[in-house]
Amino acid sequence: xxxxxxxxxxxxxYTVRVPKNTSKKYxxxxxxxxxxxxxxxxxxxxxxxxxxxxxxxxxxxxxEGAAGSEFGKKQREEARRxxxxxxxxxxxxxxxxxxxxxxxxxxxxxxxxxKGGVTENASYYIFTQxxxxxxxxxxxxxxxxxxxxxxHRTLTAEEAEEEWGRRNKVVNHFSIMLQRRFRxxxxxxxxxxxGEKSGKKKKKSGxxxxxxxxxxxxxxxxxxxxxxxxxxxxxxxxKTKAKKDTGKGKKKKKxxxxxxxxxxxxxxxxxxLEVDYMSDESSSDEExxxxxxxxxxDLPKGIDEASESEEESExxxxxxxxxxxxxxxxxxxxxxxxxxxxxxxxxxxxxxxxxxxxIEGETASALFMKKRTPPKRAGxxxxxxxxxTGSRPGTPSIDSASTSNxxxxxxxxxxxxxxxxxxxxxxxxAAKRLKMEPSSQSPAPSGKSTPQPPSGKSTPSSSDxxxxxxxxxxxxxxxxMTTKDLLKKFQTKRTGLSSEQTVNVLAQILKRLNPERKNVxxxxxxxxxE
Amino acid sequence: MTDKTxxxxxxxxxSKGVWLVKVPKYLSQQWDKATEKxxxxxxxxxxxxxxxxxxxxxxxxxxxxxxxxxxxxxxQVPRDHPxxxxxxxxxxxxxxxxxxxxxISLEGMVVHRAECRPVVSDNYMKLKKLQIKESTKSPxxxxxxxxxxxxVFKPVANHNFNVLHDKKKKLEGKxxxxxxxxxxxxxxSAFEKHQYYxxxxxxxxxxxxxxxxxxxxxEIGTYNNKGxxxxxxxxxxxxxxxxxxxxxxxxx
Numbered sequence: 001x002x003x004x005x006x007x008x009x010x011x012x013x014y015t016v017r018v019p020k021n022t023s024k025k026y027x028x029x030x031x032x033x034x035x036x037x038x039x040x041x042x043x044x045x046x047x048x049x050x051x052x053x054x055x056x057x058x059x060x061x062x063x064e065g066a067a068g069s070e071f072g073k074k075q076r077e078e079a080r081r082x083x084x085x086x087x088x089x090x091x092x093x094x095x096x097x098x099x100x101x102x103x104x105x106x107x108x109x110x111x112x113x114x115k116g117g118v119t120e121n122a123s124y125y126i127f128t129q130x131x132x133x134x135x136x137x138x139x140x141x142x143x144x145x146x147x148x149x150x151x152h153r154t155l156t157a158e159e160a161e162e163e164w165g166r167r168n169k170v171v172n173h174f175s176i177m178l179q180r181r182f183r184x185x186x187x188x189x190x191x192x193x194x195g196e197k198s199g200k201k202k203k204k205s206g207x208x209x210x211x212x213x214x215x216x217x218x219x220x221x222x223x224x225x226x227x228x229x230x231x232x233x234x235x236x237x238x239k240t241k242a243k244k245d246t247g248k249g250k251k252k253k254k255x256x257x258x259x260x261x262x263x264x265x266x267x268x269x270x271x272x273l274e275v276d277y278m279s280d281e282s283s284s285d286e287e288x289x290x291x292x293x294x295x296x297x298d299l300p301k302g303i304d305e306a307s308e309s310e311e312e313s314e315x316x317x318x319x320x321x322x323x324x325x326x327x328x329x330x331x332x333x334x335x336x337x338x339x340x341x342x343x344x345x346x347x348x349x350x351x352x353x354x355x356x357x358x359i360e361g362e363t364a365s366a367l368f369m370k371k372r373t374p375p376k377r378a379g380x381x382x383x384x385x386x387x388x389t390g391s392r393p394g395t396p397s398i399d400s401a402s403t404s405n406x407x408x409x410x411x412x413x414x415x416x417x418x419x420x421x422x423x424x425x426x427x428x429x430a431a432k433r434l435k436m437e438p439s440s441q442s443p444a445p446s447g448k449s450t451p452q453p454p455s456g457k458s459t460p461s462s463s464d465x466x467x468x469x470x471x472x473x474x475x476x477x478x479x480x481m482t483t484k485d486l487l488k489k490f491q492t493k494r495t496g497l498s499s500e501q502t503v504n505v506l507a508q509i510l511k512r513l514n515p516e517r518k519n520v521x522x523x524x525x526x527x528x529x530e
Numbered sequence: 531m532t533d534k535t536x537x538x539x540x541x542x543x544x545s546k547g548v549w550l551v552k553v554p555k556y557l558s559q560q561w562d563k564a565t566e567k568x569x570x571x572x573x574x575x576x577x578x579x580x581x582x583x584x585x586x587x588x589x590x591x592x593x594x595x596x597x598x599x600x601x602x603x604x605x606q607v608p609r610d611h612p613x614x615x616x617x618x619x620x621x622x623x624x625x626x627x628x629x630x631x632x633x634i635s636l637e638g639m640v641v642h643r644a645e646c647r648p649v650v651s652d653n654y655m656k657l658k659k660l661q662i663k664e665s666t667k668s669p670x671x672x673x674x675x676x677x678x679x680x681x682v683f684k685p686v687a688n689h690n691f692n693v694l695h696d697k698k699k700k701l702e703g704k705x706x707x708x709x710x711x712x713x714x715x716x717x718x719s720a721f722e723k724h725q726y727y728x729x730x731x732x733x734x735x736x737x738x739x740x741x742x743x744x745x746x747x748x749e750i751g752t753y754n755n756k757g758x759x760x761x762x763x764x765x766x767x768x769x770x771x772x773x774x775x776x777x778x779x780x781x782x
Contacts, residue, residue: 137561
């Protein structure tokens, strides 16, 4: 059409045409301003419909005929739906979203979702100017909002929920995705071995398949501090086998320590708890505690107990501690923290070292300070309920009985010496040691005899308390005890002997030892002097 | 659908700019009535006090409005429509087209947005009034009839459908018991297709009286009382051999 040239008053006129027979359907592709999409920079683009919703509609395609099928099932199903008024929406191809891939494999990807209600009340037209100056108007059939798709790996909904539950504990967030890649890679490699035979490359599918697996992330989380340092800048796909092996090895190691039943602490467990006071020394206490058992004096009660337990490397000493602690429990002055911890440990058997190590690196709270008993504890870890010999990350918890007696003996001698030095020291009341005071008179004979009953509460589990002469000798050297006390030391559950046997054996041992006697509180106490 | 369509980027490469114009429904309806050539009007660019003014004027012949049920020559669609121009703002918009052959091409980038507004006049107001009246009309209508409808649903001695049905039944006659072996063959071939059958369906297939059929079925099959396939018959395990739609039948 000829366009009129400039007419009066500097107005230019152009004809507007609405072509009738156009075979093309026009749509709008809208991007978000923040995405800064520059269409002119695209070299190549591919677009297709996203048909993933079709599965949902076509899922009734169960196997026809043969096993499992009923005659006329389809019709019956349809009739049933009609009766209940269930209307299934048709799968319309035009309403499906678009997938736009720009610049090939390495480029961006967009998903274009159809915006509804665009053509209901008003019509949109695209006006283009033709070479002859006239305008052509094309109606817009659909409006699609294109959003960029993330190319980096993301967590699935389940994984995200798990991580959310751990948000207070996890400090190193980089490790979260790292762990995921580890897992995927392992799975991918497993499948690759199979896939190699079939000649297919299954790595990718293995990785994707891993999305839905349920696993215990606690293992992985513990590795966070170790892994992150070593493998920070690593590309997950290209991890070397060595690394993978170390990863696996670490995992196994961690898993060992996780083998015992550990009660998971839920998110809000520690929130309302009261503590004496919080100190910043917690997380770094691992090392110093190793070498300074005497440090316990000035620290709050939690550490006091820890240090007291430090002094005793052997079970019997730990038993004493337990007795004391239980005594305190009875007195009802325990903070909820400790009670809870106690309960946890009592129920979980061996130390929840892993749990500790899990937490210790993260939150610096004195709640967990008392767990930090030094690793030389290792020797004496055999005892069952003595949970406070806690946290040694990285070392699998010692399976008790197997710990060499020599180690224990050596440690015990060490401790013995120290204990006698610190005997008076620990007695000195620190600021908040009130609770300890009744029990801190432990050297005094009377203190020990009374709270014997609670020791019965200590949890029996794997233990190697042997009713030996050596053991009895040790007890008696430390302090005078009645026969009753001795018996309680060697509980039937722990030694595996029946009560009659225990009595007999104990009697024999005492005959052999021939300890000295002393009458305290009208009770006959035995003791030995070295 | 699974093929990825290569997008023709020529429009964007040439930096073709297009306008996205929002047009009222009545105007687009008038445009649909345009002739083959497709000319609908003229657009003019003028400058008033430094500002560019864009105005679209509809062609004369298209201003006639076909009102519903009324020959209203007085009602006319307004002719002049100034465009309100907006810049695209932050949003990047492009126009892509999809042809019948599923070819996608990017036609161009949207450089301006515009809204087509009519010049408000009495005429326009009348038009709007009409539109509103129509839209408020409910699709359902209750109407009182003066007389009862007598043309449909007349009382009948026997419905046509029933009559035919009875005739058909008579023709078929009672179901005759066929040879046992014949029936067995029929049953086995039926069970090859599906595993579970209702007794009614079996009767349908074999055309045998129910008691006879039940007898035979008791011999070769079991009845499911509960489970997913309730009250259905299936073959006994020794008779069936389902293996990806294949079945072997041991001789009875």
